Amino acid sequence: MLQGFYIQADNWSELLIIIMRNVAFALGILSALIAAIMADISGCDYFDTVDLTNSHKFENGTYLYEDILIPKEKVGLYDYQILFNGDREPVPEHTRGCACQIKSCVRFCCDPQKLLVKGEGICEGNINLNYSSILNITMHDGAEVEKDVMEFIVQKHLPVPCNDHLMLNAAGNENHGWTLFENGTLVRHFDGEHLSKRDYCLQPIHRPNSQLLYELQPHHCLPPTEKTNAYIQTVSIFCLAIIIVVYLYLPNFKSIHGKCCTCYFTCLTASFLMIVVVSFGWVDKKYSLICFLIGYSGYYAIMATFLWLLLINYNLWKTFNNIGVGRRSRFMNYNIFVWSVAAIFLMITCLADFLYEVDENEEDPNMFIFKPGVGLYSCWINIYDVSAMIYFYGPILLLIVCNTTFFIKTAMRIFVQNKNNKRQLKKTECQHNLRNLTNFEMFFRLFIIVGVIWFLEIISYLCTLFNVNSMWVNFADMLTSGQGVILFVVTIIKKDVLKPIAERIVKRKSRTDMSHTSTSTPLTEICLLPKTERTSSERAQ
Template sequence: MFDILVTKIFCTILLSQLIHPLLASDIPNCAFQDTVSLIDVQPYIDGSYEYDGVWIPANMTATYTYEELGDGTRIPAPSHVRGCACKLKQCIQLCCAPDERLDETLKTCVKRKLVEYPRIDTYTENLTRSVSDVFEKYIPQQRMPCEDFKILDASLDNDFNILYEDAVLYHVAMEKYISHRDFCLTPYWQNETSLSLSPIQCYNAIPVSTYIYMALLTISAPFLFATIWVYLYVPQLRCLHNSCLVCFLGTFACGSFILSSMLWFKYPLEVCITMGVLCYFFMISAFFWLNITCFDLWFSIRGIRYNLHLGSPKSRFISYSIYVWSAAVIFTLVAVIIEFATDVIDAWKPGFGNGQCFLKSRDWSAMLYFQGPSGLLNFANFLFFALSVINLYQIKGDSYELQKENSQQYKLSTFCRLFLVMGVSWIFEVFMYLYPKEASVIKIIFNTFNASQGIILFIVLVLKRRVLTLLKNRWQRNRSRTLSLGSNNSYVS
């Protein structure tokens, strides 16, 4: 009887040990990020643990069969005990082991120089600063909360941050509070002699759709340059109106090319700021050239309507150039001065290099410096278009003017297509700016359209019967001339 009892007890204990991992559950009211692994810690007889000087009672421990990655993904792991230590003492995350540092280029931990581990600077709510040992003040956890990141350099205005004693990080430039779960600290050499314990700023993983938009934007630039080449190559397309159109395409192509390069490559801060300013200059110039192209069309049709002397095309183009480049330089200088030479609040600054190279879009900056001015120019373009249509239909009675009108009708139809592309693009940009959380399908349509503008403009301006016929004739004429010269050279030799 006694043997049977002992056998039952032994089987019960063995069975409980076998199925315990299967019955394991998370610690109630304790997120995984607030737990620490107790795999190398021996429990007390009552099931409690001591970890880093903190006593963890048995009811704040549990057996886990998974690990949780920085993005919240759970992966299977050998059964192990974890304790909710961060509920008992404030935890803070270290990106790497104590003898390592995080390499921003390699995106991984590497061995660091054998120097003393940097101390941590923290602030109270009234901004009283204290310096202490991170291993004494907090429970350190080794964990990378994200894959893509930037190490913040507190000596830079754009990276300046405040780490409070409750392990909450305040990013001053972004005016954003970041939980200790969403960043980690790493030893960072601000210069050759100053080693600090710096936080990282996480970036969200880039979805596949973003790479598609980036590819479309990159492909668009060559299409814009190809459109420019066609309008310069064909003599019949060389006129004042098309010269303005080429200038629009050229500035828009340069802006698109710079913008696409900023998406693919991570530039140093100084280069990033320079690229952002150049991109802004070319993009704002493009909208002014589009505006002057629309104005010239209306001005030409109005001159036919009232038999006005419009001046030579060369003098008009010089006047247009002075207007466009002066306006673009003024807008760019104002943006740069406000960004770097004034003390206005961050929300009203363009944000060159502030988390991105081009204008920031998290507040009203983009609307103030880009969407707003381009919107007003597009509204003026609509007025020029409406007036051009009215004047064009008023001159149909005269046969001489009708001959003149044919060319203007062609220009008007070209401008109509151009205006639709750029006008719809601007409307899309404003919609996405005002309603950033709208349905993803709408966003996909908008982003795809905007990223493909160069391709669309090539279709609108080049893939037309008249332009293709002129291009074909020009190509055949040049080919015939080349063959003729070759024959003559052969005859002479």
């Protein structure tokens, strides 16, 4: 009995020792965490601090930094630095002081006498740079005054915001304007974004055309790409792929109109795919060969998309006016037109990009108005400047206007035909004519989807350019990105499309029935054509 008691007591003593060790370990970790927390300066943002490593320390714990005294309670130990994206990076422990709560600060990317190396995020040189440090500063009361930023506390030891900096310079492009406030906040004019000192920095740049050769300009990083539209476009790609398969599978879509629609959906899918690749950052190395290939391929696909959309309405206009009906070479001519014109657009864009191959730090920023800028901000054409209207949205707008013109002419022709036929046709034929009118109304809804939505894309660009109603911009972008889903519902989720698919899959009807089924046509097919064209198309098939 006693022996068993002593064994049990020994077990209890071992358990107590283990518990005490664990408590001591936990207390050690807790102490380290408390020490780390206490090391930071309470109530002071990291980007309001300065490095005090080389500053004089007084016996009472106060530091002298430049011409100000930083009290002991505004001083702390830091073993990390915060990057522009909010991540913490470990660094050797050093002392920092909350100087910006005592006096206004201005942030430099590097030492004021060094230059920032573009694309590398490092500073080089230590020469006597001759530049003016006087900038327009907006004070707390809203007044704008010229002040020498060297009168502020110069923060030059913060981590460089990002590797590939973008420069803001309103000298040649008002869209690149900016406003610097006394509290260190900088407002970027092209999107109205308020940038803290974490998101931008000042640094002199080489400017050969300037009187002083160097100019003080803010450098910033673009905000991370919003991926909501990319996810919507991914769903659209899936829906568009189904539409293409159905158009290739069913004999209903073998006419010229159906083939043009198939080409349109294919080009739209390719353009969405390129945009998704860029949006998800799968190719983030700008100015690389694959980056240029994706940017120019996406541009080519976009231009071809709108050209096919134009030909869809052009073909319907010719059909309803009995122009060139039954010509088998028409689709081949359409292909030559689309791919050639899209290639011309691409060639002009490429030439402009290479002809205006300039360094933004050394040349007149006016040059960028004429530079498409593929690869400048991302592996896509530059959509942040006025140049997008010249090379991207301008041609698209022109094609949409032509597209709308053909549609209006076709609509007027259909209404005139229906009005005349009501007086001449028999009751059964009149009912058939009214069915054509119904088909036209469905076709009109389709045009609204694939045509007018693109107007929203251009309006969205203009709103972004002039910083107008960002909520409207987001809605328009989401609607444009979701075109694949909308087109899928309008063109596929219909009885006269689903029924032929089901019949062909299960093979429940004979070849005669299948042939009869192939002559029935869904909304986007030759049911929109007048009787003479339907007869010709049926003979061709």
